[in-house]
Amino acid sequence: MATILQNLPAGQKVGIAFSGGLDTSAALLWMKRGGAIPYAYTANLGQPDEPDYDEIPRKALQYGAEKARLIDCRLQLAHEG
Structure with missing residues (x-):
C-alpha cells in the first residue's frame, strides 16, 4: 500500500512519481537537500x-x-482501455 509522507525522512529512500516538470523537479531537489x-x-x-x-x-x-527509472506502461494502458 502506498504511503503519503507527512515528514521528510532524512537518510531514507523516498520514491516520487517524476514528470520532469517544474513541480516534481523542485520536489525532488527539496527531498535531496x-x-x-x-x-x-x-x-x-x-x-x-x-x-x-x-x-x-x-x-x-x-x-x-x-536512481531514475522510466517504465513503459503503454501496452498495459491499451489493454485496460
Missing part, C-alpha cells in the same frame, strides 16, 4: 506531447535522484 534519498519513477503512457521520454530520467538524476 532535506537529506532524503530520492528515487524517481516516470511512466511512459504514450502522451504525444512528450518529445523525449529518455530525457526525463536524466533530468531526475541532475536534480539529485539516487
Whole structure:
C-alpha cells in the first residue's frame, strides 16, 4: 500500500512519481537537500506531447535522484482501455 509522507525522512529512500516538470523537479531537489534519498519513477503512457521520454530520467538524476527509472506502461494502458 502506498504511503503519503507527512515528514521528510532524512537518510531514507523516498520514491516520487517524476514528470520532469517544474513541480516534481523542485520536489525532488527539496527531498535531496532535506537529506532524503530520492528515487524517481516516470511512466511512459504514450502522451504525444512528450518529445523525449529518455530525457526525463536524466533530468531526475541532475536534480539529485539516487536512481531514475522510466517504465513503459503503454501496452498495459491499451489493454485496460
